[in-house]
Amino acid sequence: MQEITLQTAKKSVIRCGAGSFEAYAPKLSGRQVFVITDTNVDRLYGDLCSVFGENTHKFVIRAGEKSKTPRTLLEILNKMLSCGMRRNCLVVALGGGVVGDVAGLAAALYMRGVHLVQIPTTLLAQVDSSVGGKTAVDMGEVKNVIGTFYQPEEVIVDPRFLATLPKREIRCGLGEIIKYGALNKEIYNKLLKNTRKLNSGKFLEEIIYDCIAHKASVVEKDETDISGARKTLNLGHTTGHALELLYGKLSHGEYVLIGTYYELQIARKLGICGGQYAENIEKLVLTVIKRAPFFGDIERAAELAVHDKKNETELISLIVPKHEGECAEISIKKDEYARYLKEVSDSLRGENG
Amino acid sequence: MQEITLQTAKKSVIRCGAGSFEAYAPKLSGRQVFVITDTNVDRLYGDLCSVFGENTHKFVIRAGEKSKTPRTLLEILNKMLSCGMRRNCLVVALGGGVVGDVAGLAAALYMRGVHLVQIPTTLLAQVDSSVGGKTAVDMGEVKNVIGTFYQPEEVIVDPRFLATLPKREIRCGLGEIIKYGALNKEIYNKLLKNTRKLNSGKFLEEIIYDCIAHKASVVEKDETDISGARKTLNLGHTTGHALELLYGKLSHGEYVLIGTYYELQIARKLGICGGQYAENIEKLVLTVIKRAPFFGDIERAAELAVHDKKNETELISLIVPKHEGECAEISIKKDEYARYLKEVSDSLRGENG
Numbered sequence: 001m002q003e004i005t006l007q008t009a010k011k012s013v014i015r016c017g018a019g020s021f022e023a024y025a026p027k028l029s030g031r032q033v034f035v036i037t038d039t040n041v042d043r044l045y046g047d048l049c050s051v052f053g054e055n056t057h058k059f060v061i062r063a064g065e066k067s068k069t070p071r072t073l074l075e076i077l078n079k080m081l082s083c084g085m086r087r088n089c090l091v092v093a094l095g096g097g098v099v100g101d102v103a104g105l106a107a108a109l110y111m112r113g114v115h116l117v118q119i120p121t122t123l124l125a126q127v128d129s130s131v132g133g134k135t136a137v138d139m140g141e142v143k144n145v146i147g148t149f150y151q152p153e154e155v156i157v158d159p160r161f162l163a164t165l166p167k168r169e170i171r172c173g174l175g176e177i178i179k180y181g182a183l184n185k186e187i188y189n190k191l192l193k194n195t196r197k198l199n200s201g202k203f204l205e206e207i208i209y210d211c212i213a214h215k216a217s218v219v220e221k222d223e224t225d226i227s228g229a230r231k232t233l234n235l236g237h238t239t240g241h242a243l244e245l246l247y248g249k250l251s252h253g254e255y256v257l258i259g260t261y262y263e264l265q266i267a268r269k270l271g272i273c274g275g276q277y278a279e280n281i282e283k284l285v286l287t288v289i290k291r292a293p294f295f296g297d298i299e300r301a302a303e304l305a306v307h308d309k310k311n312e313t314e315l316i317s318l319i320v321p322k323h324e325g326e327c328a329e330i331s332i333k334k335d336e337y338a339r340y341l342k343e344v345s346d347s348l349r350g351e352n353g
Numbered sequence: 354m355q356e357i358t359l360q361t362a363k364k365s366v367i368r369c370g371a372g373s374f375e376a377y378a379p380k381l382s383g384r385q386v387f388v389i390t391d392t393n394v395d396r397l398y399g400d401l402c403s404v405f406g407e408n409t410h411k412f413v414i415r416a417g418e419k420s421k422t423p424r425t426l427l428e429i430l431n432k433m434l435s436c437g438m439r440r441n442c443l444v445v446a447l448g449g450g451v452v453g454d455v456a457g458l459a460a461a462l463y464m465r466g467v468h469l470v471q472i473p474t475t476l477l478a479q480v481d482s483s484v485g486g487k488t489a490v491d492m493g494e495v496k497n498v499i500g501t502f503y504q505p506e507e508v509i510v511d512p513r514f515l516a517t518l519p520k521r522e523i524r525c526g527l528g529e530i531i532k533y534g535a536l537n538k539e540i541y542n543k544l545l546k547n548t549r550k551l552n553s554g555k556f557l558e559e560i561i562y563d564c565i566a567h568k569a570s571v572v573e574k575d576e577t578d579i580s581g582a583r584k585t586l587n588l589g590h591t592t593g594h595a596l597e598l599l600y601g602k603l604s605h606g607e608y609v610l611i612g613t614y615y616e617l618q619i620a621r622k623l624g625i626c627g628g629q630y631a632e633n634i635e636k637l638v639l640t641v642i643k644r645a646p647f648f649g650d651i652e653r654a655a656e657l658a659v660h661d662k663k664n665e666t667e668l669i670s671l672i673v674p675k676h677e678g679e680c681a682e683i684s685i686k687k688d689e690y691a692r693y694l695k696e697v698s699d700s701l702r703g704e705n706g
Contacts (some may be wrong), residue, residue, distance in 0.1 A: 009362045070427055081498055112489065112500045113577065136465065145434055147465040148501060224466065 002209055006131065006151065006216040008223045014131060014155040014216065016209045021048075021119065021158035028117060029053030032089035034080055036103035038063040041095045041121050044164050052092065057083045061102065068098050068138045070146060076106040090115040093152075096122035096169075097129040097252075101147070104135030108150035118152040121161035123173025123204070124253055127180075127211045130155050132219040132230075143241070149224050157212065159205045168251050174198055174288045175253025179235050179260060180211040182281055185325030187211065192280060195287050232327050235319040236260030239341070242301035257285045260321075261292040265344040266337075267320035272328050281321050294348040302338035355562055359484065359504065359569040361576045367484055367508040367569065369562045374401075374472065374511035381470060382406030385442035387433055389456035391416040394448045394474050397517050405445065410436045414455065421451050421491045423499060429459045443468040446505075449475035449522075450482040450605075454500070457488030461503035471505040474514035476526020476557070477606055480533075480564045483508050485572040485583075496594070502577050510565065512558045521604050527551055527641045528606025532588050532613060533564040535634055538678030540564065545633060548640050585680050588672040589613030592694070595654035610638045613674075614645040618697040619690075620673035625681050634674050647701040655691035 001017035015024050025048070033056040035049050040063040049058055059079050061067045080089075091114055093103035100118055107116035120130035136147030162170070177198075181191040187210050197203050215233065222229035240259025244252060264281055267273040273281075286292070295301075305316045315331040322328040332340075354370035368377050378401070386409040388402050393416040402411055412432050414420045433442075444467055446456035453471050460469035473483035489500030515523070530551075534544040540563050550556050568586065575582035593612025597605060617634055620626035626634075639645070648654075658669045668684040675681040685693075 070423075074423055077492065077499055081492055081495060109499045109501060111498060112487065112502055134465065139430065139434055142434060145464060146430055146462045148462060149465055 004209070004213050004216050006219055008133070008151055008220060010151045010153070012131075012133070012151040012153060012155065012216075014157060014212055016157045016212060017205060018159055020156050021160060024154070024156050025051045025119070028090060028092065029056075031055065031115075032085055033057070033092060034059065034083065034085055034089055035092045035094055036061065036076060036099060036106065037094040038067065038096070038099050041099070045094065045121065045161065049094070057085070061099065063098075065098060065138075068102055068136070070137055070139065072102055073105055073109075073137050073146075076102065077110055080106070080110050085110065085114070087111045087114060090117060092117050092119060093130075094119045094121065096120065096125045100125050100130050101134070101136050101144075104133070104150055104152065105137060105147055107152075108135055108148045113150065116150065116152040118155045120155065120157060122165060122169050123162055123208075124169070124176055124251075126157045126159075126162075127173050127208050128176045128215065128233075130157070131212050131215050133223065141245075151223075157208060159201055159208070162201065162204065170199060171288055172251035172253030175236075175251070175256040175260075177207055177211055178284050178288065179233075179256055180214055181284055182235055182260065182321040183232055183325070183327055184210070184214045187214065188280075188324055191284055195284065198287060228329075231317075231329065232319055235321070235327055236263055238305050238316065238318050239263050239301065242304040243295070243298075245304050246301055247295070254289055257289045258292055261285050261289075262341060262344050263318050263320045265347075266318065266332075266340045267322070267328070267330075269340060269343075270330065272330065273321050273323075277323060278321070292344075292348055295345050298341045298345045299338040301341055302334045305337065306334050357562075357566050357569050359572055361486075361504055361573060363504045363506070365484075365486070365504040365506060365508065367510060367565055369510045369565060370558060371512055373509050374513060377507070377509050378404045378472070381443060381445065382409075384408065384468075385438055386410070386445055387412065387436065387438055387442060388445045388447055389414065389429060389452060389459065390447040391420065391449070391452050394452070398447065398474065398514070402447070410438070414452065416451075418451055418491075421455055421489070423490055423492065425455055426458055426462075426490050426499075429455065430463055433459065433463050438463065438467070440464045440467060443470060445470050445472060446483075447472045447474065449473065449478045453478050453483050454487070454489050454497075457486070457503055457505065458490060458500055460505075461488055461501045466503070469503065469505040471508045473508070473510060475518060475522050476515055476561075477522070477529055479510045479512075479515075480526050480561050481529045481568065481586075483510070484565050484568050486576065494598075504576075510561060512554055512561070515554065515557065523552060524641055525604035525606030528589075528604070528609040530560055530564055531637050531641065532586075532609060533567055534637055535588055535613065535674040536585055536678070536680055537563070537567045540567065541633075541677055544637055548637065551640060581682075584670075584682065585672055588674070588680055589616055591658050591669065591671050592616050592654065595657040596648070596651075598657050599654055600648070607642055610642045611645055614638050614642075615694060615697050616671050616673045618700075619671065619685075619693045620675070620681070620683075622693060622696075623683065625683065626674050626676075630676060631674070645697075645701055648698050651694045651698045652691040654694055655687045658690065659687050 004014040006012040033052040035058045091107035118130040120126040133149045133151040136144035139145035181188040236256045236259040240256040244255040357367040359365040386405040388411045444460035471483040473479040486502045486504040489497035492498035534541040589609045589612040593609040597608040
């Protein structure tokens with residue numbers, strides 16, 4: 001087991017590795033605990049909640065992105081109130097990204113903020129979303145409109161939960177892991193050396209720690225996503241999000257990888273990234289998604305990207321790979337971006353056809 | 354005009370005094386502005402919004418406490434989204450405590466936090482609620498269940514808005530001002546010297562500044578209401594809130610004063626406060642509310658007080674006056690508190706009968 005401390009105005013301790021649930025979850029008992037989980041996780045791991053002690057309430061939301069709504073949030077807050085939760089209570093988020101986001105926001109808002117512990121159960125949540133304090137619900141079609149930055153006091157990252165994950169969920173998490181490879185030299189080198197065992201439990205346990213350590217260092221510099229450091233974590237995401245919204249069949253992480261692939265080709269065209277490094281990043285991406293897909297109407301993605309909340313002007317901002325451990329931010333006009341996307345897509349037509 | 358800087362993780366600048374609206378409101382223009390106000394303020398001051406420039410949207414909520422709901426909050430957030438507000442936009446809260454609380458929460462949550470400026474228009478909001486970053490909406494009957502701490506970047510406190518306030522609203526603000534008198538020696542002495550001109554514009558302008566300065570120093574020590582410093586600002590509020598919930602005919606500030614009166618008598622009975630100081634505090638309270646009322650069934654207040662979110666145990670916590678510039682926290686059992694309340698109330702029966 002290893003520990004990472006993320007120090008912003010509040011201290012967040014991340015406990016990583018096999019055995020961390022068994023070691024640290026029992027220490028949360030003795031207080032008023034409100035566990036928020038989803039139907040999938042509850043079926044598999046609901047029994048574990050007894051570890052939090054007798055004074056524990058559990059609220060189960062329906063599994064899936066559709067639960068990330070103001071309605072679910074208000075249901076949770078109502079339930080917390082009717083259970084008599086007090087200001088010194090503890091919210092435990094036991095689940096993937098959706099549970100973490102909604103439960104984190106509920107903890108941030110209930111009586112102006114109560115204690116919060118994240119126990120991520122998916123690879124994506126372990127490697128990325130449970131760390132750094134971003135919480136949110138969606139509003140209609142628009143992602144993460146309502147949210148806060150609210151650091152959990154503790155994050156318990158135990159690989160035990162990965163055993164029951166569907167392959168799609170593993171690919172989803174690998175998408176974010178490879179993104180970290182494009183941001184961090186050590187992670188990049190480890191990934192290159194281990195392309196054949198990305199799915200192995202031992203390798204994942206190690207690389208999860210590395211990714212969290214990288215993220216924690218970025219969040220410490222730019223907790224509220226203002227100075228620019230945190231923006232780098234959006235590598236691949238501008239295009240990935242737009243494609244996810246447009247086509248939405250694959251997992252978030254796979255779209256991030258497809259986005260990374262497309263944005264890498266744009267960086268190549270612009271002369272920002274090239275040579276062996278570009279080939280290696282491409283290779284890493286294709287280790288997980290096998291091939292980058294052709295999209296007949298990809299220009300539509302440009303319209304969605306310009307409305308992304310990360311864009312504060314009419315220009316589209318992309319974070320693209322540059323060198324080992326270094327990325328670059330580029331801002332391009334919508335039309336130019338649409339043209340590039342189409343060029344990349346067209347070049348893939350044959351391969352997919 | 355005078356300036357107070359409240360420094361927590363974020364800097365909040367409070368601009369006080371006549372002319373501050375005219376001097377500082379125009380400087381907010383040039384950005385995307387979303388003004389939140391209520392029907393009363395809009396009728397009187399809606400035209401002033403032109404000062405914020407062309408790129409301004411306005412959202413008017415119904416005046417009154419009943420607007421402090423999750424529903425109003427979601428309506429505002431929806432409207433912000435449909436108006437295309439971006440992450441660098443500015444929310445201006447133009448109104449009293451309800452507008453400030455709801456608008457502050459909307460600003461805290463929209464895209465995980467946008468710029469916020471408070472322009473309080475009631476005496477209560479100027480002297481107290483617009484400063485310090487507390488935001489909230491109620492949930493059913495329970496006050497402030499959903500909220501955050503979110504510091505406004507700027508607070509513009511201009512006495513121009515007080516001219517149109519009904520007397521009840523002035524009394525409401527005076528309630529909080531006298532509370533500050535029980536917490537701060539300089540304010541106490543000023544109040545004692547000026548009991549006959551508490552309503553004068555010039556006196557109010559001066560004392561508003563003093564109260565804000567006191568509050569800012571407390572909030573800097575204890576932004577999120579954890580260490581105890583901020584708790585002192587609840588002097589008179591435990592009993593005041595309970596009576597407001599039970600009887601609800603007078604203004605919030607008047608109930609705070611009635612609460613202060615009752616809690617002062619309890620402090621006397623317990624030997625915590627006495628002599629000339631207790632008499633002076635009582636005199637100040639009665640300057641505004643004339644007489645403290647008798648309540649036939651005041652024991653019921655004890656039940657409500659024990660459920661107050663500030664109480665983390667079954668004991669009831671009261672902040673009571675002690676000496677000049679000093680208060681004391683006492684924790685008493687529900688039954689004991691109910692008995693004291695009844696004793697104080699019974700002693701007032703003759704006076705009111």
